[in-house]
Amino acid sequence: MSRLLRASAIMAAGTMVSRVTGFVRTMVLAYAIGTAALGDAYNVAYAIPYSILDLLLLGVLSSVVVPMIVKAQQRDADGGRAYEQRLLTLATIALIVVAALAVLAAPMIIDLYTDWDRGERQFEVAVRLAQFILPQLAFFGIGAVAGAILNTRDRFAAPMWAPVVNNLVVICVMVAYAIIVSNGSDVDAVTNGELALLGLGTTAGIVAQATVLVIALKRAGFRFVARFDLRNARLGEMAKMGVWTIGYVVVTQLGFLLTTNLASAAGDVVSGHGVSPYTLAFQLFQLPYGVVGVSVITAMLPRMSRAVAEGRFDEVRTEFGSSVRLIGAVMVPVSLLLMVLGPAIAVPLYGHGANTVANAVYIGNVLQVYGLALVPFAVFQLLLRVFYSFGDTRTPVFVGAGTTAVNAALMVLLYNLLPARYAVMGLALAYAIAYALGALLAWVLASRRVGGLGGWQVCMSMTRMYLAALPTAVLALATVWSMQEIFGMPGFLDSVITLAVGGGLGMILYLWVAHRARIPEVSSVVGMVAGRVRR
Template identity: 75%
Template sequence: MSRLMRASAIMAAGTMVSRVTGFVRTMVLASAVGTALLGDAYNVAYAIPYSILDLLLLGVLSSVIVPMIVQAQQRDADGGRAFEQRLLTLATLALIVVAALAVLAAPLLIDLYTNWRPGSPQYEAAVLLARLILPQLAFFGLGAVAGAILNTRDRFAAPMWAPVLNNIVVIGVFLAYSGGKDPATVSDGQLALLGLGTTAGIVAQATVLVIALKRARFQFRPRLDVRNARLGQMAKAGGWTIGYVVITQLGFMLITNLASAAGDAVPNHGVSPYTYAFQLFQLPYGIIGVSVITAMLPKMSRAVTDGRMDDLRSEFGSGVRLISCVMVPASLLLMVLGPAITVPIYAHGETTVADAVYIGNVLQVYGLALMPFAVFQLLLRVFYSFGDTRTPVFIGAGTTAAGAVLMLVANALLPPAYVVMGLAFAYACAYGLGAVVAWMMASRRAAGLGGWTIGTALTRMYLAAMPTAVLALASVWVSQQVFGELAFLNSLIILAVGGGLGGLLYLAIAHKMRIPEVNSIVGMVAGRVGR
């Protein structure tokens, strides 16, 4: 636990700063382009390269490439150095080709992800933005592979801190933008500032990771000897992972189409509110969950390779408990404080208070999904540590299919103003079901995951967090009685009382209940502050 916590703490600190600057980035974006036509166009164009990367690389990194790098380091005579060089060379060349093809296919991609009419100002703005943002595929992919190599060397800081520079660059771009929110009146030069500035941020991020890789004594030498790149093994293992990513991306494509249609029917209730709420929903998982998973997966892979199944179960249990001690109170606070969180962040410039409140309503629904989503992601790493990329495809297919059905039902039954909230609820239900199925199958594969111990720990965490939720709810009620409608000032008061004092109340109760994960985190932070 101590090693996992130390590695996770390093990454969590970097991720915290990254997410804070990401907050500022999103806040400045919403202020600059709003949540209607241009905001939706930018958010769709921005999401497409990440969808392609998920399809081609990011899912394969965690499930296939990291375990293969670990095996090469343990088994190859040169410690896996040549394999890493081949991997970096081939990934970079492949993604340059993919980026070029994606730029050419930008209109087709916008057609796939939205229901916008070709020739409309919103559609044309989205196509131009996509063409300017899609070149970042090559740089993001290069940075992702470099980050994976660093992680297997237990160098976790740079991959978590590099996005900070990305955010700073893009914040400067959004502050420099002054074109408004109507794509019909925005010039190509102003769109170029948004698109090329976004790509410049990724270039800066990749540069930091390449420099960190060099400082880790990684000597890059271009290698095109494909025969020794283990592409057959990678394809065999990664084919299923790509299948899983294809399925999830089909689900995301459905979301963007339904959300864009809702935004056409009711302005400011489409893709942008969904995107901004989703980014905030991902914040607790991004700070703690990603950090723990990144530190946990190489250790679990080594445990499986060495046949140490008890260590596998121990790493998994520690990861779930460590994540949950933050996710449990965070999920409850999101469900209660959603609008109070989003008004101070988004209600500026081109985004009104009413627009920000709606984003908060979507965020409240997303709070239901936080724990199921986090546990689901951890469970997939159990399969990946065994080199099993096939089972997650079937689990992911079922989860995505269930979500798609629920989203279509929500779209059919709900008025357009509530469709995006319905999409978030469908997402939560689907991941709840997926987590249950994944747990049953992963437990069978690992001959048990310590379900009773983990379940007991989670129950105690929820009991410790309930007073925090009650305090947060009381702060919302009192604020409404005193100030009336939600605004910037009373939102800050609600956050200070419900979030700030509520968080301290949770820590105090968890300490009294002797929840070890909370006590360990508090002790580690106190020790660092004491220095």
């Protein structure tokens, strides 16, 4: 537990700074271009490279590439160095080709992801932005492979801190856009030069991020030599493992396609209630998982892979149990706070400039619904890594397919039942229900694989965490009610006060209650922080 906690704390610090600067980035973006037509066009174009990378690479990294590199480090005479060089060579060439093809196919891709007509201005703007943003595919992919190699060497800091550089570059670009363009949210008035500033500036951030990772890899002792002897790249073994992972990513991306089409259609009916609020609320929802969950998973997977390779299943169960309890200690109170404080979080972040306070409140409403999904989503992701540590990439496909099918059915149902102004909130609710059911199914299957996951102990620990978090939720609710009675409609000042009292004091109250209740994971965190303060 202590080793996992230390490694996770190092990564969480970098991820926290990354997410904070990411918030500043989205704040400046909303200020500069708003969350209506131009904002939706940018957010769709921005999401496409990540979707393509999920299909081609990122889904394979955690489930296939990391275990393959670990095996090469253990079995190859050179410690896997030549194998790592072959992977980086292959990824570089493949992603340059993919980036070029994607730029050419930008109109077809935008048509696939949205409900917009090809003749309308919003579609044309989205295509132009995508053409400027899609070249980042090559740089993002190279950085991702470099980060995977660093993780297998227990070098976690650079992959967690590199996105900060990306965010800082894009923040400067968005500030420049807001200063230069007088009416930056008008989709009809924006010029190609202004779109180039937005799109190429976004790509420049990814280039900077990849550069940081490549430099860190070199400092870790990795010497890159282009290797084209792909017969020794074990592509056959990788394909066997990766085909199912790619299948899983394809299934989830089909769900994302449906989401963007439904959200874009809702935005056509009610301005400011489309893709942008869904995207911005999702980014806020991902913050706790990104800071804590990703850090724990990144530290957990290589160790679980080694334990499985050596037949030490008891360590797999111990590693998983420690991870889920450590994540739950943070996710449980934060999920309750998101459900209560959604608008109070969104208004100070997004209620400025080209974006109205009303639109910011709606982002907060979507975030409140997403709060329901936080714990199930985090547990679901942890469970997938149990399968990946065994080299099993097939089971997650079936689990993901079932989860996505339920999500898709619920999205269509709620979209047709709810008025357009509530449609995106319905999409978030469908997501929460689907991942709760998916986590339950994944738990049953993973438990059979390792002979039990300590479900009773985990359930008791999570129950104690929820009980410890109840006073925090009550305090947050009382703060929201008090501010509404005093100020009426949400605004900047009352939202900040609500966050300070309901969120800040609420988390302190949770830590105190949980520490007094002797919840080990919270006590460890409190003890570590107190020790550093005393120094």
